[in-house]
Amino acid sequence: MTEYNKGLLYKWVPGLGMLGFIILIESMVMLINPIYAGNIGQMASSTGILAEYYMWGNYAVIIGLSLVLPFILRIKFRFRSKELLITALVVMATMTMIVATTHIGEIVVVACLIFGIAKMIGMVEMLLPIQAILSPDGDKKRFYAIFYPISIGSGQLGTFLPAVLSLDTGWQYLHYYGAATLLLLAMICVIVMHNQRFAKKLPFIHIDWLGLLLFGTILMSLAYIYAFGKQQDWFNSANILVAAIIVLVSIFTLIIRQLTIKHPFLSFKLYKIRDVRFGILLLVGQGLFMGASSILSIYTSAILGYNWLTNAELGLMTLPGIVLAGFVAFHWTKNQIPIKMYIFSGFAAYFLYMVMLYFMMVPELNITQLYFPQILNGYGMCSLFISIWIYTFDKVPQSTILPSVAPVMIFRSFVMLGLFTSLIGWLQYEFQWQSIGDMAVYFDSLALGYNLGTVGSMRDVQLGAILAANKRLLGYVIVAGLGILLFVLFHQFGRQKYAIARYRAYLKK
Known part of the structure; x- marks a missing residue:
């Protein structure tokens, strides 16, 4: 035996x-x-x-x-x-x-x-x-x-x-x-x-091997778009257009196949659960903030002149925030506290992180001034990883948890992160050129005989354009972040929702 x-x-x-x-x-x-x-x-x-x-x-x-x-x-x-x-x-x-x-x-x-x-x-x-x-x-x-x-x-x-x-x-x-x-x-x-x-x-x-192949084709084609989009000028490139068509056709084929076979690769029954749908919506907000964190890399590399090692050292300052988020999460779950305010604290930390970066977009800055924003970044990232995951899969049966994790995990760690990172990189480039265009009037003054020192060098103009583009992007992210905070604050999570429902039912009697 x-x-x-x-x-x-x-x-x-x-x-x-x-x-x-x-x-x-x-x-x-x-x-x-x-x-x-x-x-x-x-x-x-x-x-x-x-x-x-x-x-x-x-x-x-x-x-x-x-x-x-x-x-x-x-x-x-x-x-x-x-x-x-x-x-x-x-x-x-x-x-x-x-x-x-x-x-x-x-x-x-x-x-x-x-x-x-x-x-x-x-x-x-x-x-x-x-x-x-x-x-x-x-x-x-x-x-x-x-x-x-x-x-x-x-x-x-x-x-x-x-x-x-x-x-x-x-x-x-x-x-x-x-x-x-x-x-x-x-x-x-x-x-x-x-x-x-x-x-x-x-x-x-x-x-479902064919479903697996279609799923992989969608993701690899999307990854090609994210990676090569800027280099090939996005949808002005035939390669990017072909990859986008492959993504759309594969998504349509995969959905039809998963709805018609007996043993699907991905189960869409998962998305009938209300908490899963709202959890995915929260992941969009998390992806926005994580993608917007790339603005700091642009600032430290282009403006402050940090190399990859200094940027990596700066990234270590997220560790205290990560540890703090884990400590808070452990006691939060241990005491069975409703998850709503823990989710709110994660988005609030990210929101404050973006606000601080907005006011730090200056030509010169001491690296120590970036330590506290990085701690907020670490807390926001880790707390949202934990809290949204708990909220999304709290009511998912244990027997289907692993097949359910794959699409949500790839949506969080790849689709949304890659989308917002690429989008912000493209917008930063466009805003930078727009800022240079706005300052073009000063170039004309050179031809009229003005002193070069009063106008500033071309390098100063470029650095100013980068700072202006970064601040504009951060402003948009802050406005969106305020909307996310309001959504989390007024959305009814778990226990509180059912208490309100019972109270309303009691009033009707």
Whole structure:
């Protein structure tokens, strides 16, 4: 008779060793990536590949993470945990080496997509025991309150550490060390992980492979538009138009297919739940603020002249805010406080962050003055990740939670973030040229014999145009943010809504 083992390691491994193994594997899987956003400039200049390919690859990692989620449990029940984790680590190491050595942009993108799929498989293998450790009673809210700060904080460290190491050794060596670490972890897994199955073996049936292909086609085409839109002048490019048509046709085909087959890849029943619909609407607001955060990068790079390392150091100042958001979330969920004001606090922190940036758009600024806004940025980002996730999936059945997570996760982390980042980048460029046009009258005065010093150099004009464009953008975001705050403040969440309904019913009697 086949014996099943829901653990990961042999019985001779002590409990403390098992905890260390889980922390080591999960931390390395989360930290190691094929592309680090802060190093894209170095990678492009070193290999001759367009930076847009690396941006496309960066999106492809997120897409790979979400593609495998709807049937991740089938994969877990089909194979042994040892087989899955070792394969995931080896594939991640291989894809990391490919990205470090290739000079072909398309290969970079494909390698990143495969890396994302393998990364999610490896993360889920560790995520289940981590959930049991952090929340033994199965409370999802408590788990989110602890796991999200760790995950987001690791992402910030994963931006800073590569910037430091690549400055000392070169970006390729960072990938070599990452690949070697993953292979070493795979060897450790061979030694300490048992060969038993997690549960009864299940075949690969009732999987909508065509739906998966359509979903991936939509996301990869959309990622191409986000990455190459500015470089190819958006919809003035035939390539962008073709990608947009592919997205629209694939979306229509996917919807028809999911509504007509017995075992759909994506279940649209999820969106009949009221909280899910409003949660997705809140994710639009979160995406706006996260995308608008790119204005700070434009300011620090173009106006203050910071390099990628200084920007990465500035990004570390989000960590106190992330920790604070996790602390507040833990006690909020522990005491069963309604989620409404926690969501409001996240948007309020983002709103104050944008207001402070608006008044800091000056030609010279000490870096220490940006620390507190970054703390607000970290609190807003982490608190909204936790609170909106809790609110959106609170009433989703546990049996359908994983298939439901994929479209919402990709909507939050890719579709909205990429959309607003691209939109704000395009608007900033347009507003910058408009500002230069508004100042063109001063150029004419040069021809009339005015002193150059009284008019200012061309560089000063350009910097002034960037500042004017940034302030204009921040003003629009602040106005939109005020609308979001009012929506959250007056929207009825959970317990309060039903109390009001009962009170009105009582009055009618």
